[in-house]
Amino acid sequence: MIALIDANNFFVSCERLFNPRLEGRPVVVLSNNDGCVIARSPEAKTVGVPMGEPWFNLAPRARALNLVARSSNYELYGDLSQRLMTVLAELTVALEPYSIDEAFGRVPEADRADAAGWAGRVRAEVARRVGLPVSVGLAPTKTLAKLANHGAKRSPGLNGVCHWMSYSPRQTAVILAGLPVTEVWGVAHRTAVKLAEVGVTTVAELRACDAVRVRSRWGIRLARTVLELQGVACSEDESPPTQHSVMTSRMFGQPTDDPAQVLAAVVSFTQQAANRLRRRGQVAAGAQAWASSGRLGQHSWVQVSAVFSEPTADPVRLCRAVRQALAPRLQAGGRYNRAGVVLSGLSADDQPSLLAPPDLGLGPVLDRCHRRFGDNAVGLGAAGLRHPAFAMRQELLSGRYTTCWNELMKVRAG
Numbered sequence: 273m274i275a276l277i278d279a280n281n282f283f284v285s286c287e288r289l290f291n292p293r294l295e296g297r298p299v300v301v302l303s304n305n306d307g308c309v310i311a312r313s314p315e316a317k318t319v320g321v322p323m324g325e326p327w328f329n330l331a332p333r334a335r336a337l338n339l340v341a342r343s344s345n346y347e348l349y350g351d352l353s354q355r356l357m358t359v360l361a362e363l364t365v366a367l368e369p370y371s372i373d374e375a376f377g378r379v380p381e382a383d384r385a386d387a388a389g390w391a392g393r394v395r396a397e398v399a400r401r402v403g404l405p406v407s408v409g410l411a412p413t414k415t416l417a418k419l420a421n422h423g424a425k426r427s428p429g430l431n432g433v434c435h436w437m438s439y440s441p442r443q444t445a446v447i448l449a450g451l452p453v454t455e456v457w458g459v460a461h462r463t464a465v466k467l468a469e470v471g472v473t474t475v476a477e478l479r480a481c482d483a484v485r486v487r488s489r490w491g492i493r494l495a496r497t498v499l500e501l502q503g504v505a506c507s508e509d510e511s512p513p514t515q516h517s518v519m520t521s522r523m524f525g526q527p528t529d530d531p532a533q534v535l536a537a538v539v540s541f542t543q544q545a546a547n548r549l550r551r552r553g554q555v556a557a558g559a560q561a562w563a564s565s566g567r568l569g570q571h572s573w574v575q576v577s578a579v580f581s582e583p584t585a586d587p588v589r590l591c592r593a594v595r596q597a598l599a600p601r602l603q604a605g606g607r608y609n610r611a612g613v614v615l616s617g618l619s620a621d622d623q624p625s626l627l628a629p630p631d632l633g634l635g636p637v638l639d640r641c642h643r644r645f646g647d648n649a650v651g652l653g654a655a656g657l658r659h660p661a662f663a664m665r666q667e668l669l670s671g672r673y674t675t676c677w678n679e680l681m682k683v684r685a686g
């Protein structure tokens with residue numbers, strides 16, 4: 273049983289925690305440089321403030337709407353995220369932060385019989401120790417847990433906990449028939465348009481698709497989604513990104529007690545995340561890095577965060593910041609088995625470059641090398657080398673015969 277625990281209106285909830293007068297009022301949090309709305313309280317949604325609305329449009333109406341705006345404070349959000357994850361790491365098994373305010377975790381063995389009761393206790397404990405409201409979705413797969421979490425947020429009667437398995441197959445069929453495919457984790461608008469062409473518009477219709485056919489027509493990612501909707505768990509390292517963060521995490525091939533190896537892994541993940549960021553044409557204002565050891569009874573969890581006054585996608589800056597924050601917190605003998613990085617506070621990389629040539633850093637150079645020579649050809653620190661402790665197990669990997677000149681098939685005559 274997988275739990276997705278997600279803070280409600282995270283940025284706004286963080287602001288309210290230190291300013292209770294914001295309770296009950298429409299509150300929005302603005303992007304870097306106070307550009308546009310990136311988080312809204314339920315009250316702000318009710319008065320009709322759209323996501324992404326530029327602040328200069330809203331400011332003249334703010335007083336009439338009783339609206340309060342806050343600049344984004346990634347230092348605060350990063351620290352509260354750390355506290356949230358620390359508590360969740362104690363209460364769940366194999367916690368996997370997925371963005372700044374949400375994480376997947378497994379329900380402990382002893383609590384499986386009453387998972388919903390356990391989820392209620394998780395909410396109470398987070399409220400007591402961190403002060404943030406969270407919702408919990410429970411389901412056999414991550415994709416269904418995401419859907420259940422949406423349900424928990426939308427139906428106040430559920431008290432913040434939605435257990436997928438508490439519904440009969442008939443009930444779930446009705447629920448899924450009422451949801452558009454874009455409600456599903458990782459199904460973007462583009463994909464929805466293509467699905468609509470073959471008459472698939474609801475989640476129920478997507479779930480009824482044949483995964484093998486979906487795979488041959490639309491690729492492995494959507495096929496996995498279909499299987500996950502059918503209740504078959506398909507693990508994935510690179511999860512679909514959320515709107516405001518990019519995450520890379522991985523279970524190590526074997527646990528390690530060497531902090532240097534954990535750091536090397538985290539630096540490698542940071543570069544992968546930075547690559548994805550650059551591909552999306554975005555920069556990040558904050559980074560969180562974490563490492564966990566999940567041995568039963570000896571659970572340990574380390575999470576750190578870094579904030580960039582000038583948002584960046586430069587792998588050198590990102591890696592240095594993550595490394596400096598994490599290095600002093602890792603302990604020898606920790607038996608680490610999993611680590612990850614979340615880049616958050618994303619915005620479009622549209623810094624004006626009229627006066628100075630853009631300082632692109634090493635990123636684009638690394639991108640070109642990776643395209644030409646493969647992802648492990650070059651990197652910062654140990655990240656350019658295949659490392660047994662954190663590399664994916666690919667001992668039986670065949671050559672990239674068709675896309676890489678160096679790995680063409682060799683034929684010998686005679």
Ligand SMILES: [Mg+2]
Pocket residue numbers: 278279280281282373374
């Ligand atoms: Mg959230």
